[in-house]
Amino acid sequence: MNENRVARPGDKRPAATAGTGAWRAPTGTDQVALWASARVTELIGDQRQPVPAYGTQEWQQLGTNDQRRFAAVLTAAELWRQYGDEDALLAWFKEASAPHAPIAERRTLAELDALAQPRPTRPVQASEGWPPVAIPGRPGWYRCLRDGRQVDVQKRQVAA
Numbered sequence: 001m002n003e004n005r006v007a008r009p010g011d012k013r014p015a016a017t018a019g020t021g022a023w024r025a026p027t028g029t030d031q032v033a034l035w036a037s038a039r040v041t042e043l044i045g046d047q048r049q050p051v052p053a054y055g056t057q058e059w060q061q062l063g064t065n066d067q068r069r070f071a072a073v074l075t076a077a078e079l080w081r082q083y084g085d086e087d088a089l090l091a092w093f094k095e096a097s098a099p100h101a102p103i104a105e106r107r108t109l110a111e112l113d114a115l116a117q118p119r120p121t122r123p124v125q126a127s128e129g130w131p132p133v134a135i136p137g138r139p140g141w142y143r144c145l146r147d148g149r150q151v152d153v154q155k156r157q158v159a160a
Helices: 031-044 067-083 086-096 109-116
Strands: 141-146 149-154
Touching: 031 067
Parallel strands: none
Antiparallel strands: 141 149
16 A cells, blocks of 8 residues: 655654655745645545555546545645656756765865965066057056067057
């Protein structure tokens, strides 16, 4: 028999619905989840019969007026709202369970610290065929290449 069921107030057993075995009664501030849980609780009432997963053979055999039928639909809709597309969820599981590099092959903290150190600055150097380069820390001054030499000039002299 299907042990999946809906959580009810005061129930001490773990809750699961729609054949997942993972859904729990909502807590916190998710108003939609709280509303859905209250509606399912109202539909089920004191019944101790399990709610079959939406679309299963057991669900299809329920009468059209059976409250468990709508409870399964509501639960499936809420699971879809919370967890989305099954394919996307399976892709996430595949990525999360992908093998990772062994710890011995990963960089050490010392290696990561060394990589994070700032590199020495490179001097500003103008190049042939390129426009003048602004000199850091000297507003209005540019370095350009004239007759094969690096020359610092003010902005008004750059065009000359």
